[in-house]
Amino acid sequence: MSLLVAIRGWTPDAWIERFRRLAPERAVLDARQPFDAAAVTHAAVWKPAPGLLASLPNLGAIFNLGAGVDALLADPTLPDVPIARIVDPDLTARMTEWVTLNVLMHHRQVRLHAENQKGAIWGALPQPAAKDVTVGVMGLGVLGRDAAAALGRLGFRLTGWSRSPREIDGVECFAGAFGLGPFLERTDILVVLLPLTDGTRGLLCRDLFARWRRHNHMGGPVLINAGRGGLQVETDVLAALDEGTLAAASLDVFEAEPLPKTSPLWAHPKVTITPHCAADSDAEALARVIVAAIRREEAGEGIAPETLVDRRTGY
Ligand code: NDP
Ligand code: OXD
16 A cells, blocks of 8 residues: 655655655655555645556546646556545635635725835725625535635625535525626626636637626736636736726636746736735645545545546546
């Protein structure tokens, strides 16, 4: 019973140390070193090299070291074993914090006040109550529901959009292609917490921006995306900001990451950028969650339903 740790994009050393400490009963193998493929029963991965997991004949389950599995599912050779993704209260709380920060920043026009401050301008800006502003949450999963609950406590009017119909207290819910139009027509601030799948890639494009409610105190629709960069067409986002179709955008995720230094998004006066850190969370807590999930799976209880990835839907 060995756990293989295969991570690309960050250094795996701290994760290997954590797993060795938290699961001393098993061998923890480093995919960068030669290892016995037949001994591997579980894999903890982030963007593993395509083909690696297919080379493990006794692999029983894959544990993705993040909530989004798009990079993992992009491997066409992925073996047919259960895949678990991260669902963790600490990660969820941090995402909700980032979403709330950005919604309030736009609603309270913090960037405009900062501009005024530079010129010593005592500028009074229109300030409606939260109850008169609608935040639309795209993606009503673990993260979307928690963010909506926090925004509801602040008094915002809430709408939500998902693939299948949902009922959530205090949220006017819409689903699927038919629900998208009415959802957008009601929305002032759009919070995107969707996974990247064949059904969502490129969704945040010129066509969608044109269907959005136009008039509010912020000068138009505001886009807040912490789902995945592949959801947005960045040339369309930039054009919409320049034409005034979008009033502002807060982006944590990008088509290419790290965002290239040459991207015009960096210097755009209406764009707020964070480097895919919206839900940066306590790695020790995540490692504990994964070790507990591996033990649960070995005890024959399977993968907790909320964390089990459905390959057909891609999330
Ligand atoms: P969940 O799987 O719990 O929820 C996904 C939601 O998206 C569900 O409500 C689902 O609908 C909806 N959805 C999926 N496909 C479609 C579609 N085609 N049309 C409409 N709705 C759709 O995911 P989480 O809430 O845990 O995470 C969401 C995403 O956030 C992750 O996939 C990841 O990409 C991103 N993320 C980003 C982080 C960051 O730091 N920036 C950190 C963590 C996650 P339904 O309810 O019908 O299933
Ligand atoms: C992600 C994560 O999926 O950080 O982006 O969990």
